Amino acid sequence: MRSIGEYIRLYFIIEAQYIKARLQYRVDFIISSIGMFFSSLITLGVFWVIFDTVPDLAGWSLMEMAFIYAFYMIAISPMQIIFDHFWQLRFNLQQGNFLKYYFRPLNMMFYYTSEMFDLKGLTQLFVGTALLIYTASQLHVAWTFGRVGLLFITLFSAALVQISIVVLAACAAFWVLDSYPVLGLAWRLREFAPYPMSIFDGAFRFTFTYVLPIGFIAFYPSQIFLRPEEVSHLTYFSPVIGIGLFALTYWVWTKGVNSYTGTGS
Amino acid sequence: MSLIHVNNLAKHFKVLNRREGLGGAFRDLFSGDYRTVKAVDGISFDIEAGEIVGYIGPNGAGKSTTIKMMTGILKPSGGEIRINDHVPFENRIRQAQIMGVVFGQRTQLWWDLPVIESFKILKEIYKVSQKTFDEHMGMFNELVGLKALYSQQVRTLSLGQRMLCDITASFLHNPQIVFLDEPTIGLDISIKAKIRTIIKELNTARKTTIILTTHDLGDVEALSHRVIIIDKGKKLYDGDTKKVNALFGAYRTLKVQVNDFDEGTLDALKNKLAEQFGATNKITVAQTEEFWTDITIDQALTPLSEVLNCVMTNFSILDVRIVEIAMEDVVQRIYDGALA
Numbered sequence: 174m175r176s177i178g179e180y181i182r183l184y185f186i187i188e189a190q191y192i193k194a195r196l197q198y199r200v201d202f203i204i205s206s207i208g209m210f211f212s213s214l215i216t217l218g219v220f221w222v223i224f225d226t227v228p229d230l231a232g233w234s235l236m237e238m239a240f241i242y243a244f245y246m247i248a249i250s251p252m253q254i255i256f257d258h259f260w261q262l263r264f265n266l267q268q269g270n271f272l273k274y275y276f277r278p279l280n281m282m283f284y285y286t287s288e289m290f291d292l293k294g295l296t297q298l299f300v301g302t303a304l305l306i307y308t309a310s311q312l313h314v315a316w317t318f319g320r321v322g323l324l325f326i327t328l329f330s331a332a333l334v335q336i337s338i339v340v341l342a343a344c345a346a347f348w349v350l351d352s353y354p355v356l357g358l359a360w361r362l363r364e365f366a367p368y369p370m371s372i373f374d375g376a377f378r379f380t381f382t383y384v385l386p387i388g389f390i391a392f393y394p395s396q397i398f399l400r401p402e403e404v405s406h407l408t409y410f411s412p413v414i415g416i417g418l419f420a421l422t423y424w425v426w427t428k429g430v431n432s433y434t435g436t437g438s
Numbered sequence: 439m440s441l442i443h444v445n446n447l448a449k450h451f452k453v454l455n456r457r458e459g460l461g462g463a464f465r466d467l468f469s470g471d472y473r474t475v476k477a478v479d480g481i482s483f484d485i486e487a488g489e490i491v492g493y494i495g496p497n498g499a500g501k502s503t504t505i506k507m508m509t510g511i512l513k514p515s516g517g518e519i520r521i522n523d524h525v526p527f528e529n530r531i532r533q534a535q536i537m538g539v540v541f542g543q544r545t546q547l548w549w550d551l552p553v554i555e556s557f558k559i560l561k562e563i564y565k566v567s568q569k570t571f572d573e574h575m576g577m578f579n580e581l582v583g584l585k586a587l588y589s590q591q592v593r594t595l596s597l598g599q600r601m602l603c604d605i606t607a608s609f610l611h612n613p614q615i616v617f618l619d620e621p622t623i624g625l626d627i628s629i630k631a632k633i634r635t636i637i638k639e640l641n642t643a644r645k646t647t648i649i650l651t652t653h654d655l656g657d658v659e660a661l662s663h664r665v666i667i668i669d670k671g672k673k674l675y676d677g678d679t680k681k682v683n684a685l686f687g688a689y690r691t692l693k694v695q696v697n698d699f700d701e702g703t704l705d706a707l708k709n710k711l712a713e714q715f716g717a718t719n720k721i722t723v724a725q726t727e728e729f730w731t732d733i734t735i736d737q738a739l740t741p742l743s744e745v746l747n748c749v750m751t752n753f754s755i756l757d758v759r760i761v762e763i764a765m766e767d768v769v770q771r772i773y774d775g776a777l778a
Contacts, residue, residue: 182562183562183563186558186559186562187548187559190548190551190555190558190559191548191550191551194550194551194552194555194591195550269544270544272506272511272541272544273539273541273544273546275509275510275511275530275534276509276534276537276539276546277534277563278531278532278534278535278563278564279531279534279563280531288548431513434451434506434512
């Protein structure tokens with residue numbers, strides 16, 4: 174068995190090559206990065222338009238909303254940058270080229286994931302980070318060591334929740350012919366993540382908290398920094414939810430991998 | 439103990455009996471009406487280290503299912519496989535470390551990367567030492583002039599070049615067994631010959647065991663002393679390639695397009711050939727695809743040129759092709775007792 178350290182080293186070796194190859198298509202990289210940059214800005218623009226007419230959203234100010242949105246942008250980035258290959262899982266399975274992932278002495282999820290690295294997602298990560306720093310300073314968030322530690326832990330958990338939801342949906346392709354409806358829905362769900370859960374109705378709020386826990390991608394963890402005095406106890410479960418959900422995803426993936434028989438050659 | 443031991447191996451798939459039409463499709467959703475398809479049905483063989491074995495059969499014979507079980511992807515429904523005294527399915531990673539796999543049409547190299555980078559990544563994945571790596575890369579370079587392709591992206595290689603890279607890459611970590619699935623499919627004659635030479639040399643260089651699945655009897659003829667023929671999940675023949683070649687190597691199929699083809703043409707052809715060469719010459723006439731009539735001849739009994747001449751003088755022929763005997767015909771002739 175390989176150690177985590179060996180896998181990390183291997184990941185950097187593969188990705189370094191991959192990035193070098195992608196950078197050769199300079200125009201593609203520049204245009205898609207610009208696209209990503211503007212699509213981030215547009216959502217912020219929508220917030221600004223809304224807050225131009227209403228002073229606050231369920232008690233949350235524009236700056237607080239922008240903080241939650243920044244948290245969200247960072248939290249969904251690992252899904253886009255590292256786990257991007259899962260968008261193609263359904264094609265790989267249908268066309269039978271998924272077989273090759275069985276033939277290397279590597280963990281299959283690692284090998285599959287390592288084959289793609291989405292550079293343009295980095296733009297979103299940078300914009301998100303800049304926005305988080307800016308909004309935090311405007312909101313006078315007091316950064317202590319503990320808070321910074323909590324920020325990393327909650328971001329990590331939130332990223333795991335987002336990754337798990339999409340990968341889980343992608344894994345549907347092991348059992349159904351066209352998994353796009355499931356995958357598309359899972360990806361659209363994230364659009365509900367950067368809003369205060371309190372604006373949703375009871376049933377939706379319940380779903381987004383306990384069933385499809387997208388509330389843990391941005392809103393619940395942001396509260397720790399925005400309104401520490403109002404934090405619900407649930408928030409502290411976010412690492413458990415992130416890791417638990419990912420463990421479930423990994424289990425489903427393993428089931429799928431073992432049940433796949435491939436196409437005829 | 440042989441390197442590969444396969445005993446009474448079976449793989450059964452449960453397949454839903456589908457009903458017709460839209461209504462049928464809906465009822466299928468709740469149907470428990472399965473039938474069992476025996477993709478592999480009691481196959482046994484032993485393969486020693488260093489052998490090259492041709493594993494052949496027509497489409498749907500169960501070739502790739504057997505390979506998938508030997509490579510540890512599929513779990514057998516019955517029987518046993520032991521490779522190096524281990525069960526492949528129980529530890530996929532251990533199995534992957536000791537084998538190399540090439541799948542004809544699908545490259546396992548990194549599509550966007552230059553060839554040399556793929557080899558370097560493989561070096562890391564299989565933990566190949568620098569010394570072995572340099573040695574092997576030197577050997578590959580001598581064999582196929584790999585250096586000339588180092589800086590090319592895999593996506594820009596021709597099919598033949600890519601196959602050369604894929605095959606050499608599968609030998610990089612010095613595996614005990616290499617599975618080659620249709621390594622010459624879609625390639626032209628000259629590159630086919632080159633690939634066969636290289637496979638042979640790689641086999642001798644390190645005494646690597648090679649399992650070769652193919653449609654092309656020519657591959658088997660050029661590479662292996664031993665051939666296993668399977669059909670419908672069962673083993674039909676396991677033995678000397680020479681014996682198979684002696685029987686089928688001389689067979690050719692003459693494909694002709696007859697002008698104004700009608701129902702009587704096949705019989706007319708049959709009668710004419712029987713009249714000319716006698717009824718015992720084993721010439722068969724059949725229509726296998728639209729517009730084309732297949733005349734299969736054993737050249738040891740009847741010279742191809744005479745048959746062609748006879749057909750050309752007595753019928754109005756639009757087009758002619760000569761091909762090697764198809765796998766399906768070989769299998770049919772074995773059923774008819776050709777190798778008994």
